[in-house]
Amino acid sequence: MTTTPEPAAPASRGAVDLSALGHAPAPAAGTGAGPAAPEASRPPAGSWSRPVGQQDFADLMQLSARVPVVVSLGSARLPVSAEIDAVLASAVDAQAGRLVLATVDTDREPAIAQAFRIQQVPAVVALLNGQPVPMFQGAAAPEEIRALLDELVQLGVQHGVAGTVPPFSQGGGGEEPALPPLHQKAIEAIDAGDYEAAAAAYRQALAEKPNDADAQTGLSQVGLLQRTADLDLQAVRQAAAEHPDGLAEQLAVADLDVVGGHVEDAFARLVAFIGRHAGEEREAARQRLVELYAVVGVQDPRVVKSRQALARVLF
Template sequence: MSSPASRPVPPAAASQINLHGAVDLSSLKQRPAPAAPPSGPAPGAPGAPGEAPGAHPLRVTVTEANFQQLVELSAQVPVVFALWAGYSPASGALLDVLEQIIESYAGRLVLGTADIEAFPQLAQAFQVQAVPTAVAVVKGQPVPLFQGGAEEQQVRALLDELLKVAAANGVTGQLDAVAAETEAGPAPLPPLHQAAFDAIEAGDYAAAAAAYRQALLEMPADAEAKAGLAQVELMARLQELSGPDADALRQLAADQPDNLDAQLGVADLDIAGGHIEDGLNRIVSFIGRNFGPERETARIRLLELFDVVGTSDDRVAKARQGLARVLF
């Protein structure tokens, strides 16, 4: 983490941060927020004023309309702002990591994701020099965290220190997002996600894939669309494999270990059948034995299957280690 593109605040320094005047957010706080619809808070808002703490989600898309509510929420729990942009390849990976980590803190932190191309005033207020950048807000005051990509262990160390800073300033709340979802029901899906879901229900996997691809064009860091696309593409491939065809494919893969299509097809069958390690290891082994375009095709398919299984799954972590060994 010593490169200029990735500059975390050392935990020792973070624990001594003074929450007074690091960055001036007053211009944003004073901006009049657009009026919310009569039916409730603006989409993505953490909740209506006076709403019980349990009604807040743990990941919020930051907009001009809900920014002030998030600043106010930082008096209950620290809010981590992840500033990203579609032109930054590292942004999507960082958002995935942050979301998984913050969920593990069980409501003691909230993640606000902000597209600086859609909300440039926020980047200016936080004095962002590059994306992705993570900045926390505690009691309305910003606490710089890091710039660029970051490893999970380092992010957790910084967030642990952030919670100490928050506690020292009387911010010790905990939100109950699970209870909120049970009481209020799940939030409606974004339009393109709903279109994909409807297409899947109708068995039209091509239409579902098209909807997810459009969602990714509009928001490249949309982790749910990325995972959804990988899943429907797997479902489409499996549609063509059943019964005797599947048996024949397994035999072909056994007879021809360097047949790319056979190995990828059997890996799909293994993943769908719950044999996750077998499916992932099959492709890792193929990559270790082969070079050139076929190796790259297999690597891309492996990354897609990581999204299908879930990037936080232990079996994916092991397969990533295996992939690193055969590549490097």
């Protein structure tokens, strides 16, 4: 759901208190105008986006007095987070320094999500002069994202935040380890929208190494992308509401909920369905739920909690 950016009222600053983030020990400042990035995670020159942690927020708050800072809060376990970050990065880079993008993995940086009072991911907010500006939560179409960023730039002009900054530099750190060839092939196929080729690459990786957990997770993620690629959100939700005991309808809306970041809703829906049914329908819903657990990550607290609920309805 998208929302038109609005500046936070001065009196509401305390409602979302980001000050504690700025008190985390900060790394040594870099030579560029932007905040210093962890050496191993900086993007190539020419990019105005990079991952950040709690220690970077003092610099980000300062930078937001020069240009709007877009903060994307997501999870590496959710395909929709990567998709949103890719669209945001492209759109921010197209602004040539009038915006910067900070991406946050909330699994690693829960304090940042708590500071912004984020209830679900993915979520995107912005910082203007150190103040939070809500943008959108869940999935959004690329054209909607670009339109919101254009509005954010104009909002910055209105509030005197209309500078430009150079791109984040490469830095002197090492590059991330290369992916195994079949994994890289799968990622490239996903980027090209060829989910069948991506699934084939992951299946081949599993055939060569049956205990390849990353390949199994990737295969589950690709399956989710395949199932939801052509679904109409409104139609799926209406069908699920009209057919609460329809297996296909409930599976489809659960898939879309995970893609959109509504993970707990998806899990609760399927657990409830399993609790009401028996036989083949019950087993099909259970298998889909287990597959969605793999997509989100078996160590995720939401998965752990849902497994407990599933055990109660099964046993």
